[in-house]
Amino acid sequence: MENISFKLDGRTCTAEKGTNLIEAAKQNGIFIPTLCHFKHLNPLGSCRVCTVNLNGRPVAGCTISLQEGMDIEVNTTELLDTRKAILEMMFVEGNHFCPSCEKSGDCQMQNLGYETGIRFTRYPHLFVDRLVDARPERIVVNQNRCIKCKRCIEEVKTNDGFSVFSFTQRGNSTKVSVDYEQEAKLSEIEAERAMQICPTGSILVKGKTFSKPFGNRQFDLGPEGKQFSLDKIKKHKTTNKKKRIATTSLAGCFGCHMSMLDIDLGLLDLLEVVEFNKSPITDIKNFTEHCDIGLIEGGCCNTHNIEVLREFRKHCDILVSVGECAIWGGLPAIRNTVPLEECLREAYLESMTSEEGATIIPNHEDIPKILNKVYSNHEVVKIDYHIPGCPPNANHIWNVVKHILFEEEYSIAYPEFKYD
């Protein structure tokens, strides 16, 4: 086979003529993120995450077969941002509740979220109600998580050559549908394979997912349990006033606060350089002084949350959204795809635990009003930083805070970066 030379980000590389760019780049030590690209499949060019510049023009990298003299840019600032932007689109288009997803830690899309450093999405989440189809024999298809990459459509066939999946509808309604008749022909192993080729948690095999911890969390490998040290924090001790911190939990579960407490004895070191003002930790109910930093757990689901958040904005120089709920709604936002009335009826009138014969949705002028959906904090006030995780671990939180307060360099280690 003929070898050709081409340029990757200015570096001259060689590969066999006609090699797929993604593979050739890998051979030459450059990783081009992809989601729809899959081994021997014809290039699909559907996810667009691998967008690169070919001789100055944007093209999906997976569709390029290398020819002599091609000049390819992979990691320009613009391309890196475009890639991140496309991934963010996927996150807002679907409903990706990583903490409650079986594939979390083993999900290629989530991994690319970490890879590209998505802490929050620039777009508002769309929260469209999507189908979870449990009718198939062996699998469940959860449309909330489908990114329409087409891998399953192209790759999952029955023994006698029939497609099991197909796109149906078009435009914003496009979805992956299952042929029940064909799906029933799949063996257990074939069904599991379908689950594996799906780059997200959209295809699951019934009865498999919780039988053992699902997946190997192949993207989470890292120094297990390694503590980031806070001991050096004492060097910031001065005779000046201590830095002041305020915290609150809005529509959250207090998990992030529990996580903050998880630095254990580190807390004692911390207290030498900072003091807490309004916070559940101190039980100070109202701001008594202006604070340097406010840590917000949880998003806004009712009018009280909004008031508290606005108060924090007024009394803190810097506001940080801590955890997924604060960043985009998180688990409480599962309700965002359901009309409010249905939620309230289900909660107070029609659920198994509601009082028999209940007819009234509780309300009183002293009870905050429930908002039509759960809002992320940055939709309500300006938020300066976002710490992802559900919850983020203690060291992650305090290292970020330390960095902000004392203006130190801090880069989040890969295994620390989590959406679950």
Place this chain on the structure above:
Amino acid sequence: MKRTRLLSRLWEFQNKYGYIPNNAISEIAQKLRVSKIEIEGVISFYHFFHRKPTGKYIIYLNNSIISEFNGFADIKAAFEKETGCTFNSYDNNPLFSLFETSCIGLSDQEPAALINFYPFTHLTPEKVKSIIEKLRNYEAIESIANNPTCKIQYTPTEEKTIFFRNYTIGNSLKKIKPNNQNKLLANIEKAKLEGRGGAFFSTAAKWNACKASKNTKKYIICNADEGEPGTFKDKALLNNYPGLVIEGMIIAAFITGSKNGFIYLRAEYKYLLKKLENTINEFTEKGFLGKNILGIDAFNFKIKIELGAGAYVCGAETALIESLEGFRGEPRIRKYFPTENGYLGHSTVVNNVETFAMASRIIELGPNFINTIGTKQSKGTKIISIAGDVAKPGIYEIEWGTSIQQLLHLSQATAPHYIQISGPSGECINNSEFHRKICEEDLICGGSIMVFNKFRSIIQILENFTKFFKIESCGACTPCRAGNQILHEKILKIKRGICTSKDLEEIKQWGKIMQYSSRCGLGQYAANTLMMAVDKFNDYFNLKVETCTDNCNVEFDMQNAVYDYDLIINTQANNLQ
């Protein structure tokens, strides 16, 4: 049954039963040896195919922006009132079903609707009432439908008119015999013919690529999908001079060595089908189509008409090819040109209706003559459809280089303010640009101009466009499918009056990402108008948004956020009383 027959087979079921029943899907799937879901996937892609029973009369009311500004809402209400049905739902009424549809190419006669694909134009609530009454009284639909002819409002002086001059069948074909392929191609090249479907790719280069192809089979496809809202110039050609278009196809076939041609006609123009078929028959009778055309040995060419089924994206050439092959109309990845790998893997030329018509005029009149008309880069004339706030909407054949100002004058525009060039995927211009000339050197135009006066809501225009792209995206790639939904949300936010200048900046940034990374032209151009409008109509937007500096407050719409809750609790309180 061949897969390529799929769409016409689905049309047979749709026409016979009013929908495509389950057993039809089973039957087709079995014959094609594919799974049923694949057939469902194709059916649900095209919005004229239904999976639930419809009434005897299916009414498609156009919801384009021109229709909106001409009383769409009232007409919609009138249809619902008179029929007792609801739009976009299957309510089991044996007589009527109501659906909205994207532009149907009658922008000069809006509001307009198709009833069983017969056109009904200039609708008023009274007219709707009488139509429904007549249909209830078993009057024949043909007799009450309107004539869809669009008015040719303007042509240049007789000498300079190219398209709408006298047409005699076979006039351009006469020139085939005395010339050879290369000479004909050279003439096309000399007249600088560029594709009139919007991309302006050199037609000679395209034909030459097909001619040079070693592929055993070659196809000539006429793209009559004209889906760009506001455009109806191809319809005017097909309606007035179908022969001219067909002659262009025959010339292309002769040059490239193709034996088979298709006209992919959008279903919205089904009322032109008969006319086109008759024209093809006439050509065949005269020996202009069929075997040994014009007595030239082994010059065989036939043309088949295929109907689309309601999908704007099928106007994109590779999506059109997919559709002809019997698949969902998803554009292909840009790996090959169709002239290399097109219909069924064969070398394929796809050209716009007007391109073929122009090609036959070039051959008939000669490039030297054509080159005396137009500008340096753009030769000859262009057909433009003008609609909107003008006294004389319709078809204008103009010399390239005509200014917007001249056109506004000719069409008697009233207080023009916002002008959309080449449809939603084109660009918008404001009144500081009315001096601009329509030609390659200045302002290129695919064929549609929509004029909006200063009383029209710009945000309503942009919302209409974005909604259009949102539903017409093929859905196969992320930036277009998700991006258009995201932009639509932004527009709703502007409408609610809670935008800051930061939101406008974001429209531009996000639009750029769609342009940069979408797979086909639809996604690449969908955000164009929006991004341009933000700059070109900043007076308008400045009134709608608050200027945002680095540290500005985020606007949060508390009223909207508690609206649902208040409603629920108040209703509950009222019910208890």
